[in-house]
Amino acid sequence: MKEASMIQTGQKISARNVQVCYGDSPAIRGVSVDIAPNTVTAFIGPSGCGKSTFLRCLNRMNDTIDICRVSGDIRIDGEDIYDRRVDPVQLRAKVGMVFQKPNPFPKSIFDNVAYGPKIHGLTRSKAELAGVVENALRKAALWDEVKDRLGSAGTALSGGQQQRLCIARAIATSPEVLLMDEPCSALDPIATAQIEELIDDLRQNFCVVIVTHSMQQAARISQKTAFFHLGSLVEYGDTDQIFTAPHDPRTESYITGRIG
């Protein structure tokens, strides 16, 4: 264990030769990638290239799909998350996730954010819980808009607010990694800009991994970019380099709009 963490010094997540199959059809063919803490890493690539599937490996959400098989080695802080001793439920408290479509629970705004802390018993008193909720909503840049109506339904918010509520909900369990699966694809440009600004702030506290279809978005908010194509990781590097001087011809074709 110690050795592993020494090899991967400075990396939050390190994946080696990850393969995923849905039944008989392979979705990911041997992906290896290291993701640094306090960075925003973007996964880009055409639809069906496996970027979302790979993202869902990082918090074992693929476990909920019966026919899905994951092999290879994924470590977070040097710890193999597919080890038999790891409880996926505990893992997901540490690796938060925000989905493509905002999915607030049919509960009040407060209860949406308090959901994780309540389940994991993170707070001892009501006051402490209220503090955690406020803090999460502030970090998600939603506090000022909802502080007077924490009791109203989370589903009554606008799309952009709902997505920020989902981010607040994920933050409230104080995860170390935040996975985002195309978090802006259901939002208008103004809400998208707000979320992007928020993601940049979140970098202070979290390791953020975001799947996106928008290359402009990847260029704006990420420090590292990984380009996936047909289930393989084609190229991974600094965002500037990927978008200005890609090494692989396929990456260049994609970012200039010739494939995908």
Place this chain on the structure above:
Amino acid sequence: MMWVFDTILSLPVLVIGLAVLAMIGAQVRARLAAGGDLRRLAALPRAHAVNAALSVLIPVLACYAALSVARMIGRQQGAQILPDRTLFWAVLAVALIGCIDAILRASARFRARAASEAWIKALLIAASTTAILTTVGIVFSMVFEAANFFGQYGWRDFFLSTEWAPNFRGNSALGILPLLWGTLYVSFIALAFAVPVGLFAAIYLSEYAGPRLRGIAKPLIEILAGIPTIVYGLFALITIGPMLRDYFAQPLGLGDSASSVMTAGLVMGIMLIPFVSSLSDDAMGAVPQAMRDGSSALGATRSETIRQVVLPAALPGIMGAVLLAASRAIGETMIVVLGAGAAARLSLNPFEAMTTITVKIVSQLTGDTDFASPETLVAFALGLTLFTLTLCLNVVALMIVRKYREQYE
């Protein structure tokens, strides 16, 4: 030869004949107007034919229904009853007018498709009106007969007396309380059994079972809903009743009757399982997968997700399922007759024989009845009470569902 004449002249054959005649006539006239080029018509000949058929059949139906109602009312008021012959000729006249009108109207510019839309709309309105008027009719007949009853028997004695002892030579005690108590007691036991079992079955089917097991188990549970209630009654009479008596009631010293509230309640509960499980399963299936994903991504286990996200979101549907089951339980008759007996009694002991409102309605109306004495008319007062009870239940259900809808959507 007479029977041929009768058949040919009988009303349905004549009307259908006229309708076919109108179809052919309208179509032929439309084709003649087209002069070989169908594009000159506002509607295809086929559409003319459909419109012609509708304009014969729908007025005939309306006329027949109206005259029948008039005859029924006339009979009740003891007035001169409309003779059969008048009805016959009136309907025939309407059919003939419709037929001639449809044929004459067929022309190049007649928009037959739009015209038949109007007829179809009329037909649909008539169908829904029938349903509503029937309900109103049922309520009115109940109210009139019940009022008749309360004219002969004090409402205080009916609603507040704890004695039920009908006597066909008069001087009966007709207090509803023992029957109401029996109804509520049996329904309560049935629901106390059916709601947890049905709900848990639904949770298992919708959240845990794989698609293959689900495909087998769900139809199997739903078979329960298809069993006639009299069969459930037999099951209560020969299996559950004696079993409860031998293994529970007698050892516990709670009585030695095979017919008991417990017997009827349990068997009714079995009957209600598919109502609760099937509708709850549908309600939970309608909760988006994104909700479950969101919850498990926050580190919630499956049962935490179900308790905190799926069940609250599905609550309106589950509520509806429970209240539907409650209405069924309150209105159930056969299982009670065979399972709980026919003795009107106010008792807390679930192993004693009791009876319900529905059973007593049946027994008051079986045999020679003249619908004039309070002993028979009481059935209508009982029925009206039952109807009011289930109506209140439905209103409460609607209110609860609406409240949660506002909160959750």
